[in-house]
Amino acid sequence: MRSSALAVACAAVLIAAPGSVRANPLDTFGFGSRESAMGGAVVADTWSFAANYYNPAGLISAPGTQMSVGYFHAAQHLQVNGLDNNVDPVRGIVGGLVVPGKLLGLPLAFGVAVHLPDDRLSRVHSLKDEAPRWEMYDNRSQLLFIATNLAIRPVDWLDIGGGVAYLAATRARMDISGFAVIPPGDPYDSQLRHEVDGDLTTVRFPLLGVRIHLSDRVHIGLAYRGESKLDLKFSAYLHGQVGYDLIRVPATYSLESHTYDVFHPRQAVLGATWLFHPRARVGLDLTWIDWSSYERPISNSSTRLDVDTGGLPLVIPPSPKPTVAVDPGFHDRIQPRVGVELIAVRCAHFALPVRAGYVWDPSPVPDQVGNTNSIDTDRHTFSLGAGVKLTALLEEIPGDITVDVHAAYSVLPARKVYKENPADFVGDYEASGNMLALGATLGLGF
Amino acid sequence: MSPKGPPPLAAGALMLAVCVAPARSAIASAEDLFGYGPASQAMGMTGTAAGSGFETVYTNPALLCLSHERKLSLGFTGAHYALYADGPLAPGDMHIQSVRGIVIGATLPMGFGGVLRDRLTLGVGFFTPTDVVVRGRVLYPETPQFGVLGERAQSVALQLGLGANLGHGLRAGGGFAALAAIAGKVLVATNESGQVGTKVDDQLIATYGPILGVSYDLGPDYRVGATYRGVLDARFAVEIVVRDLGSLEVPPFNIAGIAQYDPRQIQLEAARVTGPWRAAIALTWRDWSAYPGPPEPTVLCPGDKPDCAALRPPPFNFHDTFSPRLGVEHVRDAASGVALHLRGGYAFEPSPAPQQSRESNFYDNSRHVLTAGYGLHLSDPLPPITLDLFTQLHLLLPRTHTKDADIPADHPGAPSTKTHGSIVVGGLVLGVAI
Numbered sequence: 001m002r003s004s005a006l007a008v009a010c011a012a013v014l015i016a017a018p019g020s021v022r023a024n025p026l027d028t029f030g031f032g033s034r035e036s037a038m039g040g041a042v043v044a045d046t047w048s049f050a051a052n053y054y055n056p057a058g059l060i061s062a063p064g065t066q067m068s069v070g071y072f073h074a075a076q077h078l079q080v081n082g083l084d085n086n087v088d089p090v091r092g093i094v095g096g097l098v099v100p101g102k103l104l105g106l107p108l109a110f111g112v113a114v115h116l117p118d119d120r121l122s123r124v125h126s127l128k129d130e131a132p133r134w135e136m137y138d139n140r141s142q143l144l145f146i147a148t149n150l151a152i153r154p155v156d157w158l159d160i161g162g163g164v165a166y167l168a169a170t171r172a173r174m175d176i177s178g179f180a181v182i183p184p185g186d187p188y189d190s191q192l193r194h195e196v197d198g199d200l201t202t203v204r205f206p207l208l209g210v211r212i213h214l215s216d217r218v219h220i221g222l223a224y225r226g227e228s229k230l231d232l233k234f235s236a237y238l239h240g241q242v243g244y245d246l247i248r249v250p251a252t253y254s255l256e257s258h259t260y261d262v263f264h265p266r267q268a269v270l271g272a273t274w275l276f277h278p279r280a281r282v283g284l285d286l287t288w289i290d291w292s293s294y295e296r297p298i299s300n301s302s303t304r305l306d307v308d309t310g311g312l313p314l315v316i317p318p319s320p321k322p323t324v325a326v327d328p329g330f331h332d333r334i335q336p337r338v339g340v341e342l343i344a345v346r347c348a349h350f351a352l353p354v355r356a357g358y359v360w361d362p363s364p365v366p367d368q369v370g371n372t373n374s375i376d377t378d379r380h381t382f383s384l385g386a387g388v389k390l391t392a393l394l395e396e397i398p399g400d401i402t403v404d405v406h407a408a409y410s411v412l413p414a415r416k417v418y419k420e421n422p423a424d425f426v427g428d429y430e431a432s433g434n435m436l437a438l439g440a441t442l443g444l445g446f
Numbered sequence: 447m448s449p450k451g452p453p454p455l456a457a458g459a460l461m462l463a464v465c466v467a468p469a470r471s472a473i474a475s476a477e478d479l480f481g482y483g484p485a486s487q488a489m490g491m492t493g494t495a496a497g498s499g500f501e502t503v504y505t506n507p508a509l510l511c512l513s514h515e516r517k518l519s520l521g522f523t524g525a526h527y528a529l530y531a532d533g534p535l536a537p538g539d540m541h542i543q544s545v546r547g548i549v550i551g552a553t554l555p556m557g558f559g560g561v562l563r564d565r566l567t568l569g570v571g572f573f574t575p576t577d578v579v580v581r582g583r584v585l586y587p588e589t590p591q592f593g594v595l596g597e598r599a600q601s602v603a604l605q606l607g608l609g610a611n612l613g614h615g616l617r618a619g620g621g622f623a624a625l626a627a628i629a630g631k632v633l634v635a636t637n638e639s640g641q642v643g644t645k646v647d648d649q650l651i652a653t654y655g656p657i658l659g660v661s662y663d664l665g666p667d668y669r670v671g672a673t674y675r676g677v678l679d680a681r682f683a684v685e686i687v688v689r690d691l692g693s694l695e696v697p698p699f700n701i702a703g704i705a706q707y708d709p710r711q712i713q714l715e716a717a718r719v720t721g722p723w724r725a726a727i728a729l730t731w732r733d734w735s736a737y738p739g740p741p742e743p744t745v746l747c748p749g750d751k752p753d754c755a756a757l758r759p760p761p762f763n764f765h766d767t768f769s770p771r772l773g774v775e776h777v778r779d780a781a782s783g784v785a786l787h788l789r790g791g792y793a794f795e796p797s798p799a800p801q802q803s804r805e806s807n808f809y810d811n812s813r814h815v816l817t818a819g820y821g822l823h824l825s826d827p828l829p830p831i832t833l834d835l836f837t838q839l840h841l842l843l844p845r846t847h848t849k850d851a852d853i854p855a856d857h858p859g860a861p862s863t864k865t866h867g868s869i870v871v872g873g874l875v876l877g878v879a880i
Contacts, residue, residue, distance in 0.1 A: 065516065065557060067568075099516055099554060101880030104829055108880060110518055110552075112570075116652075144650070176744060177586075178757060180696055187697040189755040192744040194701050196584040196682055242694060251694070303634065307694065314694065395560035446557025 025090050025115055026053050026145055027264075028137065029074045030383075032094065033404035033441040036072075037385020038339025039357020041283035044211055044221030045273035048443065049096025052113035055209035055223040055269070056149035056161030059109040062098040064399060065446040069095035072439030078134050078412070080375065080429050087134055092117040094441065107153040111163070115145040132373035132426060135296070135365055137435075147207055159211040164204045165225075182314075185244030203228055205264070217275040221285075227266040229295060242307070249314075251307040266290040271337075279343040287335040291364035294330040296374065326372050330364040339383075351389040355406070358382055369420045375431045377415040383408035400445035410435040475678070476545065476573055477504055477603045477623075478708045479595065480525065483551070483571070484834035484875045488819020489726060489773025490791025494715035495661055495671035496726035496773065499877070500551025503569035503607040505713075506659035506673045507619030510569040510609025513553035515830070515879045521549035523573070523873030529842070531590050531809060533863035535856070540867075542596035547575040549875055565611040569621070573603040584682070584703030584740040587760055587806040588858050593740070594799060594810040595842075595869070601625060601680070601706045607657060615663030622654045625680040625706060635689040653680055655708065667720045673713045677736070680706040697756075702742040709733045709798075715771075722778060728771040734764040734798030739808075760806055764798040773817075783828040787821030789836070802847040807859040811842035811866065830879035840869035 030036030032050030043055045049068045051058035073091040077084060096113035149163030178192035205226035212220045242251050271285030307314060339357035346352070358381065365376035385406035392398050414432040476482075481491030483501020493505030500519050502509035527542035549572070556566040585591050607621025629649050655678030661671035683702035715728035739762035747754035773791035780786050792815065799810035819836035848862040855861065 065554065097554070099518075099552075099880065101516060103878060103880055110880070176699055176701070178744065183695050186751070186754065187695050188745060188748055188751060190697055190745050191755070191757050192697075192699070193586065193741070193757050193759070194584075194699065194744045195586050195589070195741070196701060196703055196705075242696075253688075305694075396558050396562045398559045399557060 025092075025117070027267075029072065029090060029435075029437045030406075030408065031113070031115065031145075032068070033070060033072075033385055033406040033439050034341075034353075034355065034387060036408060036437070036439060037355035037357060037383050037404070037406035038283060038341060039337045039359045039381065039383050041271060041285040041337035041339035041357060041359075042221075042273070043209070043223050043269045043271035043283075043285050044219040045281065045283050047098070049098055049111060049113045051098070051151075051161070051209075052096055052111045052147045052149050052163065053145070053207070055211060055221050056111065056163050056207055057151050057159035057209035057211040057221070057223075059098050059111040059149060059151040059161055060100065060107055060153045060159045061211075062100045062109060063445065064100065066098045066443055067095075067445075068097075068441055068443040069093065070404075070439060070441030072437060074435055074437035076134075076137055076433070076435050078137060078375075078431070078433035078435075080132065080431050082430075085134060087137055090117070094439070109151045109161075111147075111149045111151070113145070113147050117144060132375055132429075135374035135376050136363075149207060151209075157213045159213075160209075161211075162206065162208045165207055165228075166204055180242045181244050182242050183244070219273045221269070221271050221273070223267075223269040225264075225267045225269075227264060227290065227293065229263040249308050251305070253303070253305045263294050265293060279346065281341050283337075283339045285337040287337065289333050289335060289364070291330040292332045294328050294364070296326075296328045296372075326370070328372070328374060329366045331366070333362050333364050335362070336360050349391050349393060351387075351391075353387045353389070355385040355387075356383065357408075363415070368417050371424070373417075373426055375417075377412040377431055377433070379410050379412050379435075381408050381410040381435075397444075398446075400443070402443035402445070403440065404443070405440045406438070408435075408437040410437075475601050475603070475706060475708045476523075476525070476547065476575075480523075480838060480871050481505075482573065482603065482605075483549075484521065484819060484836045484873060485775075485787070485789065485821065486773075487838060487871070487873070488789035488791060488817050488821075488834070488836035489775060490728075490771045490793045490815065490817050492715055492717070492726035492728045492771050492773035492791065494659065494673045494713045494726075494728055495669045496715065496717035496719055496724060496775075497671075500553050500569050500571050502609070502619075502659075503551070503571040503605045503621055504603070504623070504657065506661060506671050506715075507569065507607030507621045507657055508609050508617040508659040508661045508671065510553065510567040510607055510619055511565060511611040511617055512609075513567050513569070514555050514564055515553070516555065517553050517830075517877050517879045519549070519551040519832075519875050519877040521551075521834075521873055521875030523547055523549055523871070525869055525871040527596055527867070527869050529592050529596055529865070529867035529869075531807075531859075531863050531865050533859065533861075535858050535860055536863040537590050540590065540592060540596060542592060545575055547573050549573050549873065551875070551877075567609050569605075569607045569609065571603065571605040571607075575602065584705065587741070587808065590807040590809065590858060590863070592810060592865075593808040594797070605657065609659075615669075617661045619659045621657045623657060623675070623678050623708075625653050625655075625678055627651045627653050627680040627705075628682050628684070630684045632684060632686045633689070634687070653678065655679075667718055668716065669719050670714075670716045672715075675708070675711050677710050677733075678706075678708040679704055683742075697745050700742060700744055700746045703740045704738065704742075705740075707737060707740075709737060722776060724775040724777065726771075726773045728773075730769040730771065732767045732769070732798065735766050737762060737764045737798070739764075760804070762806075762808065763800050765800070767796045767798045769793060769795050783825045785821075785823040785825070787819075787823065787834070789817075789819035789821070791815075791817040793817070795840075797845075801845070802859060802863075803850050803853075805853065805857065807847070807863070809845075809847065809863075809865045811845045813843070813869075814841045815839070816841070832877040833874065834877070835874045836872065838869075838871040840871070842867045842869075 031053045035042045035050040046054045046058040047061035075089050076087045078087045093116045098111045100109040147165040151161030176194045181190045205228040209223040269287045273283040275281045337359045341355045344352050361379040363376045387404035390401045412433040416430045481487040482504035486493035497505040497509050524546035526544045529540045552570045554568040604624045609619035656676040659673040682705040686699040710733040713730040717726035741759040745756035771793040776788045778786045795813040797810040797812045816839045821834040823832045844866040846864045849860045
């Protein structure tokens with residue numbers, strides 16, 4: 001900083017804004033058209049790229065190398081007191097790769113999967129504590145998901161898989177210096193400059209899975225997904241001088257802010273699949289979700305401003321009170337899922353599976369009777385889907401070509417919130433809504 | 447030259463010393479500085495015509511179609527800096543932090559039949575520093591810094607490519623490299639109850655740079671290749687808005703800059719690709735003259751006053767560079783299913799930065815790059831495993847930056863500063879065909 005130019009120094013801004021990759025859009029809307037159509041009840045019955053999310057152990061069952069790419073769009077019509085809250089839709093590309101093989105005689109498979117949102121890789125968006133927001137479905141769904149996994153089959157009846165999902169966190173120190181012009185001068189004539197020292201760091205959480213083949217028709221699956229959250233720290237210190245023309249006075253300004261955002265809870269899934277007919281199967285999963293560890297995306301903030309006015313006609317506000325986030329008091333939940341698949345048509349080079357599923361997603365959010373307004377309701381999701389599988393259709397494409405489509409409709413029944421304080425700034429309200437997710441996935445097998 | 451290559455213990459110790467060096471700070475895009483892939487990095491960063499395996503996703507995607515096996519590769523690489531700026535008002539040792547990272551690569555032949563059999567191969571190349579995705583340092587111009595070598599971003603390299611054999615010795619390929627950029631807004635204000643609140647909207651955005659390549663076989667022994675890489679940059683942009691400061695009205699702060707930048711470039715190469723002795727010679731053009739420099743204005747002029755007096759960063763005035771490269775490889779079949787590869791190379795990397803005679807101290811030096819490497823490739827009847835090691839020594843040509851007469855005597859870097867130093871790079875990659 002050069003003394004000739006120094007009037008304001010705004011220093012030590014530290015942002016740690018994990019901006020990244022979490023599984024929330026997959027938790028909410030599923031991953032892959034086949035698996036989404038079956039309500040996600042596939043922990044014991046997945047072998048495509050979607051196994052990277054549902055159960056990495058399933059990768060080992062891929063019949064050959066598979067490449068998949070697809071697209072999905074989920075419209076969210078979430079309302080409070082009958083008025084749509086314009087929660088952003090979630091849309092993006094999904095895809096992945098499964099490469100099975102053998103190493104020293106041991107069956108082994110490698111998988112990569114990605115959910116790539118259209119507009120951005122991720123979004124961290126924190127609000128004030130009392131601001132109403134759809135806690136589960138707002139920016140929590142604006143996330144990139146990337147996972148890599150390995151699976152092995154040490155014995156014929158056991159598959160084991162595991163890997164890592166990646167997030168990216170932001171950490172940056174910023175420094176601003178120069179001459180800050182204040183009214184009656186023009187602030188845009190300020191002679192300011194800055195420097196940045198920032199990192200986009202990696203955040204990883206584990207994915208683990210096991211699959212046990214009790215028989216040719218009955219399989220049991222167990223999967224674990226670790227916790228992740230985006231930690232947003234922001235602190236600033238401003239010191240120096242402000243003024244206009246030749247008038248300059250010393251000033252200091254400090255800011256502290258700390259936020260957790262887009263929390264992804266720890267999950268454990270236990271499920272089974274029963275092939276009750278050569279052309280039909282049913283799956284049932286139970287997912288435990290550690291919502292009691294949830295931390296709300298609220299900024300705990302404090303600031304302090306000191307200016308030696310030196311006779312200048314400046315109006316300086318008192319230092320505001322710091323904010324402290326309230327414990328959200330979420331509860332753990334067990335989420336049941338059920339899915340069925342029926343091969344409606346099958347011949348030498350062609351198969352047509354149809355699928356259906358259901359998920360009950362009980363809300364972990366307690367009644368919002370106080371100052372907080374984390375809006376949420378239970379969610380019932382009904383899904384349908386179908387696929388086309390073409391085998392050895394052309395000489396150039398000796399493997400399988402699959403096209404799967406799905407649709408999922410979620411109903412969020414009305415939930416009424418009654419405030420304890422009749423003078424509450426927000427007041428009583430009723431929340432409800434629905435969602436419609438559509439998707440398609442193209443697969444190519446070798 | 448011994449057909450068995452350098453003593454494995456010494457090479458391993460060198461790699462280990464480099465790889466475990468503590469990582470504390472920022473460097474430039476690793477693949478642009480040091481190349482990508484153990485064979486290319488051992489052969490003077492060639493590979494546009496001589497390359498093979500997953501590393502061609504960067505060196506020349508057209509050559510991916512030479513890979514006919516599904517292969518996964520995993521490795522570790524590191525770089526240690528010893529860069530200096532000596533002078534009356536210079537810091538001496540720049541304490542550039544070392545970098546270490548993981549290399550992951552894969553080749554996946556597309557199992558088509560008929561006329562497409564063995565013609566298409568997909569490749570993935572990934573380098574990630576062990577603790578960051580992108581590191582961006584946008585420092586004040588007068589702060590002494592090695593902007594190209596040490597102060598650009600330490601950065602992940604994610605590359606995806608597809609190579610096609612078009613027949614008659616002609617191949618073509620394409621792909622992209624991806625980076626993450628950051629855009630956001632921070633609003634500081636006071637709420638109705640007198641509590642301060644911050645609203646933060648931070649978004650991670652992907653940026654892409656294309657990679658295109660062609661190669662042509664000149665008979666069974668020789669090949670020529672060309673690769674084009676588009677600009678790959680990552681911008682850091684956060685707007686900070688502070689309200690409720692009484693009569694202290696301040697403009698929005700545009701905290702923005704280019705955190706990482708790889709210029710547009712073209713590499714041409716000719717190589718002998720068969721026989722026990724193989725070699726490649728290449729020339730790389732980099733469009734550094736298009737580099738805007740890292741910083742952006744802190745205060746952006748409003749639309750109704752586009753000529754406000756807000757400060758603007760000084761121009762950087764980089765110029766284009768041409769980098770000659772040379773690589774040699776000796777291949778020896780030591781036993782049934784055992785091939786040994788001994789590699790060496792040289793490259794000259796001219797500096798795109800002008801002498802720092804004004805206020806800025808954005809240092810850069812031209813470099814001699816000496817490279818070496820060793821590969822052990824097993825095949826049937828042995829397990830299909832490969833192990834490749836490489837090392838590089840970057841020697842900076844000493845350079846003196848003399849300030850103009852009107853620069854204050856107490857300005858950093860005045861009256862003159864001599865910059866010099868070296869960089870040691872090393873790594874190893876294990877590959878398995880499955």
